[in-house]
Amino acid sequence: MKFSTRAVHTGVHKDEQYNSVITPIYPTSTFFWNDLETNSGYDYTRSGNPTRDALNENLASLEGGAACVTTSTGMSAVYCAMALFSPGDHIVVPADVYGGTFRLFDRYLSEKGLSFTFVDMTDLDAVRGAITPQTKGIWIETPSNPMMKVIDLSGVVEIAKTQNALTICDNTFLSPYLQRPIEFGVDVVMHSTTKYINGHSDVVGGAVISAKVETGERIAWICNALGLACSPFDAWLVLRGVKTLGCRMDAQQSAAMKIAQFLTDHSMVETVYYPGLESHPQHDLAKRQQDGFGAMLSFDVKDGRPVAERVCMQSKLFDVAESLGGIESLISFPVTMSHASMSEEGRAAAGITDKTVRVSVGLEDADDLIADLKQALEGA
Structure with missing residues (x-):
């Protein structure tokens, strides 16, 4: 199916109880068990919720990823992705990265043992020159905020592979309708769903889409452990918005x-x-x-x-x-x-x-x- 058809239908599992055309909101905080050994597949909304899972399925499909985790804000999505790294790891970042991302990297994560080098990422030689033996990731933002620089996704991915480094791309400015970084070999894509994906300025949220299932499972574990998942109502709002993306x-x-x-x-x-x-x-x-x-x-x-x-x-x-x-x-x-x-x-x-x-x-x-x-x- 083509993009706009998937935007409308993916994740919208038909409600067989009342025949609702759209995904219902499940605002419950907890789910009752069938017995002491089995449940419906859901036990607590921080860990999983049908409305949020519908959004996860939808966005994974639109980005061409294997898994998606949706979070409470765009910055919590950034944090979930960055939690894949360990103290001592080095990450290369565009010099004109979004200010909130810069603040998290420069003023918080650097205190937790990560190191960062900020370069003009339109210059692939500058990216190569920033690579060290400790480089474990390259953060990409294209087009950049606010200078609208466009980064060569395939070129950066090729550099990352020489170091076996993870590539993470902030795709907020274009949305999956106009750009799908996973198609160019990027490992992880993040969004502030607050922006184009929702599109109505009435919710804050984030998403992290992974090219591989195992990466997605790790991010989902991090999101659950830190309590960063988006609420069912916010997920429902984004599901509503994405249909007209x-x-x-x-x-x-x-x-x-x-x-x-x-x-x-x-x-x-x-x-x-x-x-x-x-x-x-x-x-x-x-x-x-x-x-x-x-x-x-x-x-x-x-x-x-x-x-x-x-x-x-x-x-x-x-x-x-x-x-x-x-x-x-x-x-x-x-x-x-x-x-x-x-x-x-x-x-x-x-x-x-x-x-x-x-x-x-x-x-x-x-x-x-x-x-x-x-x-x-x-x-x-």
């Missing part, structure tokens, strides 16, 4: 392309970061490994922070907010928002400055969004 992404990325082209031609804009533009340094790579260019973009304004702040605060249709991937358009200032936890030097190395603005394009009409950005840029 394909049509939402099609509409949102179509509008994003129009907005990127408008910004490219505007006199107040210095640089636009969007892989769909032919001027993007990794445009050809994005065409090869993605099924589309997504609905996230960033841009640098001329005249620095005052203009960037004006664009954010004078926008009428773009809400100034963290997060992304919902049906409503959002605008943010990475320096004080998504990447505030990075040092000024770290942000500069990643290309994030006080003239950088990030946009998540929603389902509003593209012409209305362009008109809104135009008046905000021009101070009308």
